[in-house]
Amino acid sequence: MRMAELSRESGVAVATIKYYQREGLLPPGELTSPNQARYDMTHVRRLKLVRALLDTGGLSIASVREVLAAIDGKHTSTHDLLGLALHRFPIAGPRDSAEGATWAMARIEELFGARGWELEPGSPLVGALAGVLCTLREVGHEWVLDALDNYAGAAELVAGADIDALARRGSTDAIVEGAIVGTVLGDALLTTLRHIAHTEVSRRRFAGDGQR
């Protein structure tokens, strides 16, 4: 398979494919002469993955590069793999007032305590969570946190299902890629379903009640 066909199979423009190669998102083809190369289905697959992470996942080129490096790299335990997949996301941190940060950490400790979650205070994920809580407070909508335990419950529910489905995968490589795809595209899936559920729940709750 050569460039034109790779482009057709993947739905990505030739110039864009070359760009991805320069950016290190797509490995070079197998050279048959100094300036001719052959590609195969692994290239098609990789291209589709790149587009999925960019378009549906909303990642940047730089994030995709890191994520692919994680996929291609050497792997240790499943648990570490999950960790890898999770440390690359640009959820905005808090515009910290110091007191906002301590308030958020108190709320987080409470939540983790109730859930039996183990708190690693240095973790970037916990930092991101603190950031979101601070933001909610700053805009004056702390009331959203009335539902915080429900959010955590829902998160735990899907996380359990994710890990189960992941554990059923065969090879280590499948698990690695699955962890990343599941993390990134799972976010899109979950938020889309949440939006649909909003309309569904509100329709049901306020059905035929035009003035509420």
Place this chain on the structure above:
Amino acid sequence: MRMAELSRESGVAVATIKYYQREGLLPPGELTSPNQARYDMTHVRRLKLVRALLDTGGLSIASVREVLAAIDGKHTSTHDLLGLALHRFPIAGPRDSAEGATWAMARIEELFGARGWELEPGSPLVGALAGVLCTLREVGHEWVLDALDNYAGAAELVAGADIDALARRGSTDAIVEGAIVGTVLGDALLTTLRHIAHTEVSRRRFAGDGQR
């Protein structure tokens, strides 16, 4: 309050505030003379909301403008309000093969049937969902959909909690803004918690098992 203080209170640079005014994200101050204006806490609040939607929510300037227009516009029923909040998001659509689209719609009908959700086939949210399903299939990770019903259950759980919390708000205006903030920042909250739950569940499941 004048520009300097507004900037200090909100943490947004003066030049940026002027930019937001030009972009229609922040109403003009009350003019005290042809070239002097006064601002108040509503401006501070609005600025914080804009930053929250941009930074934490990840919206574009254009999306923020639409969302604010929805907040400031005339409102009808609570259910419509929710709808308003939900139609502005750039979740990538499917790079549709026609057969991918029908496959996705079949899967969606199945899901909605099991959940008792009402399917509006034209809805952009359903389109977005179909897009995510297609993407998952294209990258060869349909197995994620083994957990689809769990995702939907989790979505329904948080959506219910959201609507409950929202219904407890007082004024209509509070409900409108709450719907938007809840939708946008709730996504960030939920995905962050999901990521944390992944590490938590995987730690628990593979605890002390260094080779899995």
Place this chain on the structure above:
DNA sequence: CATTATGGGAAGCTACACTATCCATAACGA
């Protein structure tokens, strides 16, 4: 052997989210 395609690289393009500069007027402080 004429035409088309290819790999590779450099430069250009568009959109976005700011940021800097300017200017005439207004507020403030000694």
Place this chain on the structure above:
DNA sequence: TCGTTATGGATAGTGTAGCTTCCCATAATG
């Protein structure tokens, strides 16, 4: 009062991201 600083308003410039266009020498194709 008068020099300094701040303000509203407008225009132009900056930096980054994600492509896209153009070019060339070589290779494949009919």
